[in-house]
Amino acid sequence: xxxxxxxxxxxxxxxxxxxxxxxxxxxxxxxxxxxxxxxxxxxxxxxxxxxxxxxxxxxxxxxxxxxxxxxxxxxxxxxxxxxxxxxxxxxxxxxxxxxxxxxxxxxxxxxxxxxxxxxxxxxxxxxxxxxxxxxxxxxxxxxxxxxxxxxxxxxxxxxxxxxxxxxxxxxxxxxxxxxxxxxxxxxxxxxxxxxxxxxxxxxxxxxxxxxxxxxxxxxxxxxxxxxxxxxxxxxxxxxxxxxxxxxxxxxxxxxxxxxxxxxxxxxxxxxxxxxxxxxxxxxxxxxxxxxxxxxxxxxxxxxxxxxxxxxxxxxxxxxxxxxxxxxxxxxxxxxxxxxxxxxxxxxxxxxxxxxxxxxxxxxxxxxxxxxxxxxxxxxxxxxxxxxxxxxxxxxxxxxxxxxxxxxxxxxxxxxxxxxxxxxxxxxxxxxxxxxxxxxxxxxxxxxxxxxxxxxxxxxxxxxxxxxxxxxxxxxxxxxxxxxxxxxxxxxxxxxxxxxxxxxxxxx
Amino acid sequence: xxxxxxxxxxxxxxxxxxxxxxxxxxxxxxxxxxxxxxxxxxxxxxxxxxxxxxxxxxxxxxxxx
Numbered sequence: 001x002x003x004x005x006x007x008x009x010x011x012x013x014x015x016x017x018x019x020x021x022x023x024x025x026x027x028x029x030x031x032x033x034x035x036x037x038x039x040x041x042x043x044x045x046x047x048x049x050x051x052x053x054x055x056x057x058x059x060x061x062x063x064x065x066x067x068x069x070x071x072x073x074x075x076x077x078x079x080x081x082x083x084x085x086x087x088x089x090x091x092x093x094x095x096x097x098x099x100x101x102x103x104x105x106x107x108x109x110x111x112x113x114x115x116x117x118x119x120x121x122x123x124x125x126x127x128x129x130x131x132x133x134x135x136x137x138x139x140x141x142x143x144x145x146x147x148x149x150x151x152x153x154x155x156x157x158x159x160x161x162x163x164x165x166x167x168x169x170x171x172x173x174x175x176x177x178x179x180x181x182x183x184x185x186x187x188x189x190x191x192x193x194x195x196x197x198x199x200x201x202x203x204x205x206x207x208x209x210x211x212x213x214x215x216x217x218x219x220x221x222x223x224x225x226x227x228x229x230x231x232x233x234x235x236x237x238x239x240x241x242x243x244x245x246x247x248x249x250x251x252x253x254x255x256x257x258x259x260x261x262x263x264x265x266x267x268x269x270x271x272x273x274x275x276x277x278x279x280x281x282x283x284x285x286x287x288x289x290x291x292x293x294x295x296x297x298x299x300x301x302x303x304x305x306x307x308x309x310x311x312x313x314x315x316x317x318x319x320x321x322x323x324x325x326x327x328x329x330x331x332x333x334x335x336x337x338x339x340x341x342x343x344x345x346x347x348x349x350x351x352x353x354x355x356x357x358x359x360x361x362x363x364x365x366x367x368x369x370x371x372x373x374x375x376x377x378x379x380x381x382x383x384x385x386x387x388x389x390x391x392x393x394x395x396x397x398x399x400x401x402x403x404x405x406x407x408x409x410x411x412x413x414x415x416x417x418x419x420x421x422x423x424x425x426x427x428x429x430x431x432x433x434x435x436x437x438x439x440x441x442x443x444x445x446x447x448x449x450x451x452x453x454x455x456x457x458x459x460x461x462x463x464x465x466x467x468x469x470x471x472x473x474x475x476x477x478x479x480x481x482x483x484x485x486x487x488x489x490x491x492x493x494x495x496x497x498x499x500x501x502x503x504x505x506x507x
Numbered sequence: 508x509x510x511x512x513x514x515x516x517x518x519x520x521x522x523x524x525x526x527x528x529x530x531x532x533x534x535x536x537x538x539x540x541x542x543x544x545x546x547x548x549x550x551x552x553x554x555x556x557x558x559x560x561x562x563x564x565x566x567x568x569x570x571x572x
Contacts, residue, residue, distance in 0.1 A: 010571040019565040097569035148563075153571025218572040244572065361539040368539075372551070375544040391559035392551070394566050408554050412547045414539050 001325075001339045003263045004160035004435060004477040007116050007255075008102035009248050010095055010153040011123055011399070012142030023097035024081075026139055030099040031082035031092055034126035040448060042082040047093070048455040048471075057216050058167045058229035058239060085454040087429050087445040088118060089437030096219070098153050099123065099141065104437030105160075105456070105477050108338045109260035111432055113252050114419050118427035120250075124399045125428075134402065143248045144187065144397035145205035148390060150195040152209040154218065155248040157259055159241040160233065160477060165270045170241065171214055171225050173269045176278045176300075177262070177317055178224050178245050179287045180310035182207060183296065184349055185258035187247035188366030190373070190384070190393035192292055199384040200292070201373060203366045205247045207291035213283050218244050224283055232456040234475045241266065250397070250406045252418035253345055253363035260342030264321045273324045278316055279303040294370055296357055311354055318346055362416045368409060369396055439480030442489055443498075450495040463496050470499050 013030065015021035035042045083093040089104030101119035106112055123141045131137040146152045161170075186204035190196070194208050202208070215223035228242040243262065249255035268274045280286050281301040289298050290310050299307040308316075322332040322343065329335035333343040345363075352359045361371040373389055376382060382389060396405040409415055431441025436457075443451055443459055452460045452469055461470045474480050492498035556562040 012566075012568050014566060014568070019567060023569050096571045098571045147566055147568035149567060151568045151570040153568060156572065219570060359538050371539065371544060372547075375541075375548055376551075379545075379548060387560040387563050388555065390563045391556055394563065395555060403554060405551055405554060408550050409547060412543070412550065414543055414547065 001264060001267060001334060001336065002107040003266070004105050004107055005112060005259060005263060006103045006105050006158050007112055007155065007259065008091075008100060008158070009116070009119060009143065009155045010098035010100045012144055012147065012153065012397070013098055014140050014142075016137050016140050024094065027094040027097060027099040028082045029130060030123070030126045030139060030141065031084060031094055033129040034092065034122065035082065035084040037125075037129055038086070040084045040086070040444070042084045047083045047085075047091070048453040048458050048460055050455070050458065052455070053230045054228060056229040058227040085440065085444055085451075086122070087431070087441045087448075088115065088427055089431035089435075089441035090115065090119065090122075091456075092122065096153070099126070104431055104441065105435040106432045106437070107434050107478075109256045109263065109342055110338060110418065112259045113255045114423050114427045115432065116249075116255060117252075117419055117424035120399055121424060121428050124401070127399060134400075137400075140403070141399045142394065142397045143250060143399055144394070145247055146189065146194075146209070148189070148191045148196045148393070152194070152206060152222075154206075154244055155246050156218075157243040157246055157262065159243065159259075159263060159266055160231075161239050161241050161266060162270050163231075163235070163237055163239050165239075167227070167239075169269055169272070170266075172277070172279060173274045174265065175213065175224055175283050176280045176302075176313060177265050178243075179280050179283050180290060180300065180313045181245075181258070181261070182247070182287075182291055182366075183310050183314060183353060184261065184346070184364060185246065185249060185254045186291065186364070186366040187249060187254075188369035188393070188396075190390050196390075201294060201370055201384065202291045203294055204291040206245060207287050210245060210284060210287055224287065233477050238477075247365070248397070249365055250410075251363055251365045251368060251415060253349070253416050254365050256342065256418060257345055257349065260338075261317070261321075261346055264324075264339070264342065265317055268317075268320055268324055271324070273320065273327075275320050275323070276316070277304065278308075278313060294357065294366070296353060311350060314350055318343075318350060321346075362414060365406075368406075368415065369393070372405070372409065433482035434478075436474045436477050436480035438482045439474065439485050439489075442482075442485075446489065446492075447495040447498070461495055461499060463499060464494075465496070470503070472499075472502065 013023050013026050032042050081094045086092055091102040093100055103115040127139055127141050130139045182204040189202050189205045192198040192200045192202050210222050210224055212221050212223045214225045216227050224245055226242045226244045231238045231240045246258055281303050286300055300313055301307055325334045326332040333340045349360050358371055360367040392405055398404045401407045431437045450461050452462045457474050459472045
């Protein structure tokens with residue numbers, strides 16, 4: 001099962017020892033330092049906003065600009081905001097007050113994790129450029145989603161779907177899944193409530209920040225199902241489902257399961273293969289209650305009167321996927337290695353979460369974090385109010401290896417790594433080969449001086465000797481692959497040759 | 508409304524229709540022992556900021572998406 005998808009992460013940013021530092025300026029420094037070191041140009045014009053429609057709603061209308069919160073106007077090119085497209089096909093820029101890495105479009109869960117890990121390495125390198133003396137750092141970056149004081153920033157997933165699938169079906173069948181999915185991919189958090197007013201531990205970084213069921217907003221009144229309808233592709237054929245409820249993962253297995261299981265559930269919805277209605281009676285309060293209960297005993301009240309545990313609800317989705325795959329491919333785990341890996345891991349973690357949640361400490365962020373916090377509490381008899389536990393939670397996500405609790409755990413061999421570090425390093429500069437991200441990244445690598453601006457679905461070139469700019473639309477995410485355009489780029493020593501052939505061939 | 512009521516552990520235990528999960532290849536070790544955790548605590552002591560209270564207080568972010 002393949003699907004075009006990708007993950008974008010806003011990283012936490014701070015200046016150690018200087019709490020008054022402006023986070024927008026810091027974020028801009030992070031992006032520009034990296035871009036300069038790589039010889040890429042940033043800023044005005046580097047991003048092509050022509051096709052961006054952040055106020056288009058999947059329910060069939062568009063929000064008037066005057067009614068929008070300024071933070072929703074993501075298509076205005078602010079010249080003070082750095083913005084660059086990387087040779088791996090990703091976008092690296094400042095979103096609000098955070099540096100954001102939007103990974104390239106890929107087609108497998110493994111590739112999502114690979115290019116997500118590449119994003120961490122890019123952030124790490126950017127910070128190192130700004131911190132020549134590690135003993136006196138000027139910037140620190142964090143792969144988390146809250147400061148524990150009421151602010152949250154996102155890790156969003158994007159899934160290409162068939163346009164013909166009714167949005168109502170997506171809402172109905174995805175809502176229950178999103179209420180309970182946190183068990184297999186939550187990142188864990190010290191503090192309960194948006195501003196941590198109750199002490200304790202919860203499963204998800206993000207859950208407490210979700211206040212409505214369905215909506216367009218992403219920065220306030222966050223909805224479980226986000227309706228932004230900005231396909232970055234041929235709108236008649238596709239929608240891009242923009243998922244804002246997930247946590248940033250560092251555990252490979254949790255990251256793989258997050259996108260792998262979601263993609264399979266979307267296939268069920270697209271093919272109308274979801275066998276039963278499992279509508280949750282009160283999704284928002286249930287989402288919070290599930291997150292607040294690491295013993296996994298909380299019951300979910302369904303609208304039809306049944307009461308299930310979150311694990312039982314996840315098994316319902318797992319079994320529906322297995323039946324769907326069995327019918328389609330003759331094998332309940334699917335016919336290809338990627339689907340098989342997701343189905344096998346999914347059943348494995350659900351089984352072990354049912355026996356002893358702590359047995360998943362190698363695979364799932366929240367379990368790994370809770371296990372460590374408990375060991376600390378036991379050793380030093382610490383209450384949940386102890387600042388060292390909150391510090392450990394923040395430093396869990398520090399991207400500097402010497403300051404990262406997670407990296408310490410991984411270096412000690414206590415985390416299951418699916419992606420070898422060499423593969424993540426290669427993905428820093430290399431695009432995935434099987435989507436249009438390949439053409440985008442390769443053009444940046446080969447013809448960077450001639451690329452005036454880029455976006456998910458276009459590239460604009462300046463051709464020496466020509467006054468008019470040339471815009472190449474890329475509205476089909478599965479075209480522009482290495483197989484499709486590799487030979488053409490190989491025989492194009494310059495951008496003039498490339499464009500002559502490209503425009504001449506009608507591709 | 509979600510309830511805090513206790514439920515028994517999973518129906519899955521001993522369910523004859525559910526094959527035992529196969530340990531995925533490459534996962535040499537499937538659990539983390541208490542001894543493993545204890546051995547890493549000292550290392551993490553060295554990683555953590557010395558003034559935890561001040562560090563936590565100064566970690567303030569602007570909201571994002």
